[in-house]
Amino acid sequence: MQLKQLLPILSWLPGYDKSNLRGDLSAGLTVGVMLIPQGMAYAMIAGMPPIYGLYAATIPIILYSMLGTSRQLAVGPVAMISLLTAAGVGAMAEAGSENYISLVITLALMVGVIQLLLGVFRLGFMVNFLSHPVISGFTSAAAIVIGLSQLKHLLGINMPKGEHLHEILHGAWQHIGETKLLTLGIGVGAIVLIQVVKKWKKSFPGSLLAVAAGILLVWGLGLHEQGVKIVGKVPGGLPALGLPRLDWATIQSLLPIAMAISLVAFMESIAVAKAMQSRHRNYKLDANQELIALGAANIGGAFLQSFPVTGGFSRTAVNDQAGARTGLAGIFSAALVIVTLLFLTPLFEFLPNAVLAAVIMVAVYGLIDYKEARHLWHSNRSDFTLWLITFVATLFIGIEQGIGLGVILSLALVIFRTTRPHIAVLGRVPDSDFYRNVERFSNLIQRPDILIVRFDAQLYFANVNHFKDSIDNLVSQKGEALRAIVLNAESINNLDSSGVHALEEVIEQYRRMNIAVYFVSVKGPVRDAMAKAHLTDKIGGGNFFMSNQQAVDAFDQKNTGNTEAFADYALQTNV
């Protein structure tokens, strides 16, 4: 049982249902065929030689298949993580150099270790702090940066490296006169081909067709002798086993980007894994085990020359559509890549870079989420603002800074909202016992001697002053006739010690003015906090009620009958 939790493969492989084999095999091979051009293209984004994209599509996939809890997730190189890798390591070494390659492999190890630790310490919930607008704004901007960074290969020009939009556009503008028309023609042709194939049949690997056509064209017509840049000699064979470089200075300088990649990679992977799980519902997804599986994939990969990987959107969708039922599909994909590495690498010598650029541009174009931006503009301005700030910061300040700023601002907004919460004065709906906000419903009945107030937030240190000031203002608006304040606490979800102090002050202040204070619909956790701080005794058990109407009735009966009966039930608690 314990072992099955650590190695989920043990829960599905021993009793493997042979009827799943057809689906797993066809899905695994389809994804494997996609992996070859995508892997090489994403290696290029990461600043690595293309062959490393194939290395990253071997052992990490196999490890995830054994440890992961998703049965459709396709792990491997993805565009966003490759871009983050290039952005982080690009500042420390020349892309493609030996030093650069060894730094990237160390980065993969660090990402793996961080993810493994997050999983072991059950910190998977941290991914929840990436809000939808932040993810969408960040992804859209990163897609634009990734796509435009490929102009270099699409136009066949020399562009200075840059990860900011203005640098990239400036670089492209300065060198646009050097555009090689033949290269551009091949690239545009590949884009058109992929798009047409996609229109015709969604599951067909158009990018592989474009790769094959590009290779044949260059090889057949000798276009590489006319200035078309090609991938060149690709070393054959499996990646060599090696120890990643580990020294303290390297680890320290890579740590910020490793943390960013760990979280972003997990976020992307868990989002798509959840989408798949909710389609199938025949297995459980465990976020912390997913972290452990991705961590193991990156750690294992780092010892076999892989760069950081994660579960990606597009290949997972294809994997699912093509019939993947278990992790065996992933093992078939990896097997296909291994066969390619062993026997087929000579084929890729004549592959034009412009075709890989086309593969990337088509893939990332779909990630630019202008629909979400438009939707937020109409439905939620503050979330739209978050989207826009994250988007603009990612484009012009930097990839990690964009996502960091987005997360901090979205959390600050959550805090800020609760500092000046919505406060409603309630009135009675005619001919009923319902009470509603007098500013939203017409014809509600209010009494001059009773003020019924609902405070719509937890009552805690950052809003106690606002709470007291608001009550004071409402009381002074109410005038001399006021004899009772009914505090409807149904939406006060928590009460800290500052909140207890504030309630004490309010009660003492108004009792001195001969105004009673009643409490309605106080929630369990808040009742507990009141009881522990002895506030319940100060308020008096008879001043708690289950509904606004009970409190009003009790006020009316105060001099005539006993109201304890109402209150007792409201206060009862078995904690």
Next chain:
Amino acid sequence: MQLKQLLPILSWLPGYDKSNLRGDLSAGLTVGVMLIPQGMAYAMIAGMPPIYGLYAATIPIILYSMLGTSRQLAVGPVAMISLLTAAGVGAMAEAGSENYISLVITLALMVGVIQLLLGVFRLGFMVNFLSHPVISGFTSAAAIVIGLSQLKHLLGINMPKGEHLHEILHGAWQHIGETKLLTLGIGVGAIVLIQVVKKWKKSFPGSLLAVAAGILLVWGLGLHEQGVKIVGKVPGGLPALGLPRLDWATIQSLLPIAMAISLVAFMESIAVAKAMQSRHRNYKLDANQELIALGAANIGGAFLQSFPVTGGFSRTAVNDQAGARTGLAGIFSAALVIVTLLFLTPLFEFLPNAVLAAVIMVAVYGLIDYKEARHLWHSNRSDFTLWLITFVATLFIGIEQGIGLGVILSLALVIFRTTRPHIAVLGRVPDSDFYRNVERFSNLIQRPDILIVRFDAQLYFANVNHFKDSIDNLVSQKGEALRAIVLNAESINNLDSSGVHALEEVIEQYRRMNIAVYFVSVKGPVRDAMAKAHLTDKIGGGNFFMSNQQAVDAFDQKNTGNTEAFADYALQTNV
């Protein structure tokens, strides 16, 4: 009108009621008499020569009287701000040196400018982020550090400077053998005298009596020739007008401590001002105008050699008890200090440092808030933990770090609490229409076909996954008979775009399973967010209800009658 808001003195001085004069005069003179020993003592804490404590009790007080909105607040040197000053500037220059003095004066100017800007941009609400446990833990630790740092003067020994408890104790331990018994005797005598006078008559300035007795004793017996350290020659006359030193490097290095002092000083001042205002209630307190007034006091002070000041607890309490009715009391206090500076400074030459140390130790002892710690331990463990972390960090890591850590942790706790909020399954109270948490009340009635759930937090990006997982778990516990989910939204105070997505997913998922989803008690701001995102249309107007019972009734009538009548009112909004 506009001018009266900028200069509140114009609203009370022109129509000054002469019956207030007696109270203002006696309060002003009493506070002035307190200011002389306290000012000198607090200057010593700040690492400044004692005379600067009198400078700080002149122009800043007058400026506050003109611009402040509190009528009892006594502004001037206070222990905590002096300690923060010493902690911040002590690292940059030798305490008491010319360089040190000029840095402290620049710091006062920066504190003033920051406070003025905060006030002008109406950012006074920022002080709300200092929670009660953080303030109490911080104040208690700072009081211990301040008090023990005076051991040097009380014992008459040389102690290395230190702002951490372990450094101070270690220093005292190493030099305790050098204790001058005569100095210690004078110090302990002063402490006893001040305490006895306080017991006898609270409003009598015992510290002034101790100062007078100390001076007479040293002068009369020539004790300064027997090793008792004295204040020494005090330059007479008013502080010279001068431009504070301003260069970019100085400003940059002082900025963090200036920001910390600005906020802590404002927090201390506004807390005591609010306490006074709530006793009198014959005037309004404006937090942003208070910031402007304190800012002006510090800026004006900086041009006349003052160190950072604010409104303090002890003198304000005396001011109020002695009858202060307007800002005129402050002007009388400042006048007394000015007279002292002009004519009485020679008197202080023989004042023993040990007496000033005694004044400080008695004053700060009252700030050690062990009662609050004990109260939190019993009433709220997470707030107690905050108190303790702030207390320990302030003692052993540093003054600013302690308060910074406290603020960050208390905000993180607020966020963290909402990520896994309380969720209640509701059941009906027998013989009523009330629904309560089934885990807290016994004998509640639940139906197998209806799940009623209340989610006790705003629904936003950081808890949407928890929300969906919780609903899924509750649904699968409920079993096959389930036909409807009633989401009681009375405590969902806000809904962001991630929340909207989550609700859409939940509704679609359960509709596919033929389980209806009803909404009860949806608040106005949440209804708005739903409407703007077109979620209201997807849910359908007929699925909103005013109470759990209405939703249950509607479910029962679904196949027999029309339930739109219930729902219409729940959805009505005039925004």
